[in-house]
Amino acid sequence: MTTTERDLRIAIAHIFKNAGKASIPESEMALNLSHGLRWFKPKEAERFILKAIEIGILERKKGTGELSPTFDPATVDVPMDFKLDETALEDEPGPTIFDQIVSQTSVVSGLDRSQVISKINAKREQLDVDIRVAAILLAGECGVQVDRFLDDLEAKVVEEYAVARSGAAKDGKA
Numbered sequence: 386m387t388t389t390e391r392d393l394r395i396a397i398a399h400i401f402k403n404a405g406k407a408s409i410p411e412s413e414m415a416l417n418l419s420h421g422l423r424w425f426k427p428k429e430a431e432r433f434i435l436k437a438i439e440i441g442i443l444e445r446k447k448g449t450g451e452l453s454p455t456f457d458p459a460t461v462d463v464p465m466d467f468k469l470d471e472t473a474l475e476d477e478p479g480p481t482i483f484d485q486i487v488s489q490t491s492v493v494s495g496l497d498r499s500q501v502i503s504k505i506n507a508k509r510e511q512l513d514v515d516i517r518v519a520a521i522l523l524a525g526e527c528g529v530q531v532d533r534f535l536d537d538l539e540a541k542v543v544e545e546y547a548v549a550r551s552g553a554a555k556d557g558k559a
Contacts, residue, residue, distance in 0.1 A: 393437050396424070396469045397454050398461035408446055408453035424469045433469075435544060438537050439482065445536045482538050486520040486529070494527040515542055 400417055401409070411434060418430035425433060434452065437443035444455055480488070490501045501523070509519035517538055525531045 390440055390442065392469055393433070393440070394442050394456065395461055395463055395467055396433075397437060397443055398456075398458035399463045399467060401454055401458040402463065408449070408451040411445070411450060411452050414452055422469075435540060438540060441537075445540070447536070482534060482541060483517050483520055486517070486524050486531075486534055489529045490520070490524040490527050493524075493529045496527075517542065 396418075400414060400422075401407075404413075404417075414434060415427060415430040418425050418433055419427045424430075434443065438445065438452075442455055443452055445452060487498060487501050487505070490496070491498050494501065496504070505516060505520045505523050508514075508523050509516050512519060512522070514522075521531050521534055521538060524534075
């Protein structure tokens with residue numbers, strides 16, 4: 386476990402212990418991170434949530450959109466003086482959603498990584514979709530349980546699309 390992941394895990398445990406609930410709305414978590422704890426600005430709080438989801442220590446519940454930890458917060462010791470800062474949002478190398486999907490597809494299908502990526506690329510060209518969408522489609526066809534990747538993948542693609550649209554709008558291209 387990386388230092389960043391450990392710090393995010395401690396922060397999430399702190400929030401859920403204080404809330405006294407197993408799940409909370411995303412807006413409540415963002416508000417707590419920015420205004421309650423004063424650890425982040427609102428946009429950074431959103432990035433914190435997305436990063437925690439991406440590395441797999443926080444998940445969105447289907448249907449409700451509420452967030453819940455993927456671990457038991459009661460098992461995490463939160464130091465009295467614990468404070469998280471923006472360095473926790475810096476990217477560390479680690480498996481991306483795409484890497485996780487490729488690995489699972491390779492294990493389930495018996496194909497090696499290069500064969501899986503070749504099939505993903507063919508599917509991407511055939512369907513003209515984002516490579517991660519092609520990866521999840523191929524994974525499903527190969528028998529991988531893709532449910533655990535869907536919310537995170539959707540959030541990542543939507544986030545990147547929104548960033549791209551806002552950049553295009555600033556350039557006068559939207």
